[in-house]
Every structure is written in C-alpha cells, then in structure tokens.
C-alpha cells in the first residue's frame with residue numbers, strides 16, 4: 001500500500017539535526033503547457049545534478065520555467081517526460097517551499113503557523129513547542145509568537161515563513177523569489193540571516209531569483225536559463241569563501257566582475273524573451 005510522507009514521518013524517528021541535505025538528479029526534464037496561443041514548452045530537456053548541502057541559485061528571463069522547475073521538485077507539478085529524483089540518504093523525502101508572498105494562514109498565530117507542519121506529522125506537543133521555539137529564535141521572532149500575520153511587517157511575515165520551512169528539518173528547501181516583495185533593507189537583513197541559518201544547517205537549497213546580486217551573494221553555484229524554451233544555458237561557480245559576510249563580498253571588485261559576466265550571459269536571453277513576447 002502506498003504510504004504518504006506524513007504517515008512515514010509519524011512512525012520514523014526524527015532524523016538527526018546534522019542530517020545532510022538531499023541530492024537531486026534531474027534528467028531530460030520536459031514540460032509543456034497548452035494555452036490559447038498553442039502548446040508552450042516551458043522546460044526542454046533540462047539536466048541538472050545538485051549536491052547534498054549545495055546552495056543552488058537559478059536565474060533566467062521572465063517565463064523561462066524557473067518556477068515550473070521548482071514546482072516539479074516540490075511535487076506540485078508533474079513533468080511530461082524526464083525525471084527529477086530526490087535522494088535524502090534513506091530518510092523519507094521532506095521538502096519545504098518558501099514563496100514570494102509569505103503564505104501564512106491569517107487566522108493562526110505565528111506559533112501555530114510554524115507548528116502547522118509538525119502537528120500534521122503527528123509530532124507530540126512538547127517536541128513541537130521546543131522545535132517551534134528554536135525556529136522562531138533562529139529568525140528573531142520569539143517575542144512575536146502570539147501575533148497574527150496582519151500584525152506583522154512584510155519582513156516579519158517572510159521570517160515566519162522561513163521558520164515554518166526550517167522547522168520540519170527538510171532535506172530540500174525550495175525558495176521561489178522569497179525576498180522579492182521586501183524593501184531593500186529588510187531584504188539585506190533576511191539574506192544575511194538565510195546565509196547564517198544555511199551555513200549552520202547545510203540543507204540543500206534551490207533558490208530562484210531575478211537578482212544577480214542575490215545569486216552571487218547567497219549561492220555556491222548559479223545556473224542561467226535560456227528564454228523559451230527553458231534550458232540550462234550556463235552555470236557559474238561562486239568562489240566566495242564561507243562563512244560569508246554578504247555586505248563585504250558585494251563590495252569587492254571580484255563581485256562586480258562576476259555580476260558583469262552573469263549579466264552578459266543573461267542579457268541575450270532577456271532580449272530574446274522580450275522579442276518573443278512581443279511577437280506572440
């Protein structure tokens with residue numbers, strides 16, 4: 001009988017906190033959508049290996065299939081052909097997703113929002129309280145556990161969403177432009193916090209962004225996708241040492257050079273995507 005992830009989690013001892021992130025193997029992934037204008041190929045034969053504990057960023061022109069790729073990894077979308085295999089080293093595959101808009105339940109307190117996934121998995125109340133407490137401390141929201149989403153700023157909501165993602169100790173964290181809606185100061189603070197949290201937890205992260213700076217500041221590697229259909233055009237290894245101080249590295253000449261190199265690769269695709277959009 002097929003067993004859901006939730007049922008497995010309830011009967012499996014909690015993996016150690018030091019558990020490594022998942023490995024991801026994407027082979028010949030293909031996904032098309034039917035639209036009024038005909039069939040639209042969003043992803044075309046995408047091949048990608050992501051190492052356990054890697055922080056991978058994805059950039060590409062609007063509509064190149066970045067969200068589709070991440071949604072396939074989250075199991076929210078099925079590919080037409082090809083495979084996306086996630087290996088969590090024998091533990092049940094757990095992933096967590098953070099979207100551009102913090103999708104918190106408005107009728108639940110911060111505590112209950114963060115606890116939601118744990119309760120769903122049958123984690124006992126005392127364990128749940130401890131893990132939620134740790135997650136809220138990690139993102140600096142301990143004092144706000146009784147607040148409701150409407151009482152929080154955009155940055156605080158996004159922090160709560162990150163706490164909710166980390167609390168289940170996922171082997172794979174999928175982030176789709178998580179800080180795009182924030183003001184510049186809050187974005188910088190949260191980027192810094194994410195780097196700090198990731199450097200201690202070393203989960204595998206797939207992070208979609210439109211910001212070249214963000215890709216360079218956060219990632220171990222960045223892939224650049226082509227405009228329609230979405231394919232991998234190039235990958236760039238980000239050489240900055242860890243632990244990273246993102247403000248300091250972004251002020252280096254090396255950072256500026258890498259940003260220029262990324263932009264040159266991306267520019268061609270952005271121009272092509274705009275032309276195709278105008279013609280369609």
Ligand SMILES: Nc1ncnc2c1ncn2[C@@H]1O[C@H](COP(=O)(O)OP(=O)(O)OP(=O)(O)O)[C@@H](O)[C@H]1O
Pocket residue numbers: 033034035040042060061062063064065066067068069
């Ligand atoms: N459910 C759907 N039905 C029809 N077309 C879709 C669907 N989901 C995505 N698409 C199309 O597939 C293409 C890729 O979409 P996707 O959201 O993955 O792009 P993206 O790179 O994340 O874009 P953006 O950077 O603008 O968020 C787009 O042209 C989009 O219109």
